Amino acid sequence: MIKYNAGNIRSVAFALERLSVDFEITDEVEKIQKADKVIFPGVGEASSTMRYLKERKLDQVIIGLTQPVLGICLGMQLMCAHSDENNTACMAIFDETVKRFNADTAHKVPHIGWNSLIDTRDWIEGGLNDQFVYFVHSYYVPVNEFTSAVTDYTEPFSAAMRKNNFYAVQFHPEKSAKIGEQVLLNFLNRA
């Protein structure tokens, strides 16, 4: 798991411990590159987080990884090309722009709580359709050709994505009870 100033590193670590997964939290490039799988957690603000990663050249390390990589929440958003959150250039693994939800009295922002996965496919298959996972976010990635699961809020958005070895979820599998554990296992068990 990539060590940086993300807010949910401890929670993701606890989830991996509950699943009895061997893991290490590190920002050493060599260790990250040699790992079987890499998790890129994330809670925070896009521009300051991208700056932090760039200063340590961790963005280039992540882009260059060839083993399975899972981006969580802000991690997923930073894998896109651009975020409207403080007009931030991101890693461009997915060629998408991250947008902000438009709030109204029927759609509060942040989008906080348990919402369902629909149109599940690829690595989010296996009984996960219509299941609930936990979200906390104000920005979202629109549905695109790499979307692996959709969730509906002010409009349908990408709850999960995959492009080659890069996996990503907008929700928090580490906080999504049994369903979240299943999503983590789907990622961890893929070759």
Next chain:
Amino acid sequence: MLTKRIIPCLDIKDGRTVKGINFIDLRDAGDPVELAAAYADQGADELVFLDISATNEKRKTFADLVKKIAARINIPFTVGGGINSVEDVAPLLESGADKVSINSAAVKNPELIDALSQAFGSQFIVLAIDAGKQENQWAVRTHGGKLPSDKKLFSWAKEGQERGAGEILFTSMDNDGTKNGFAIDPLQKLNELLTIPIIASGGAGNSFHFAEAFTLGKADAALAASVFHFGEIGIPQLKLFLKNHHVPVRL
């Protein structure tokens, strides 16, 4: 569809749950970790832990407890009680808490909301507001409702949102402990006024009260303590009731 959240609240003193708890056969009902795990298994959507320890020394044990809770449960939880500064929050978040709630300290020093949301993000900050009706106005009270303040509910909630709070936890002091239902009118007004989620608290006595808070009050979540702790309302039964009343819930 985004579902309405059911949130049991646990008061913690010196690392132990305070109110008598007999809703389920636990090895140790005073152990917050055991209780939290039981609620998570029953389908609670989130949990809130309020530290009511009297001294700073005792509060240090709270961070250790937060770590134990985070290690065990796989749903989100909020911690609150005695938070006065950015320095108070960091160890709680590093221990695995998902959000913190602030109350009296924010009334005294509103800039605390700005400081916390800038340091940790809005999604971490729940502004808890205790208010009661006074001469036709909802007046904010502090220190568990014991002390008056110069703030009014609606303007203070709006200011909290503008300063960067991610959610409002509104407790009606007039309804709290009555078991006569949540305060619906102010909930409706808060919903019209704010664009951040609102958690209703105070007055839950039966399942119908929860349905009212969601359908009439338009609350995004509802919090209760004793009705859950004493087994008067079971969370699985409550959620089925809500589903049958067309309230979207996670089952």
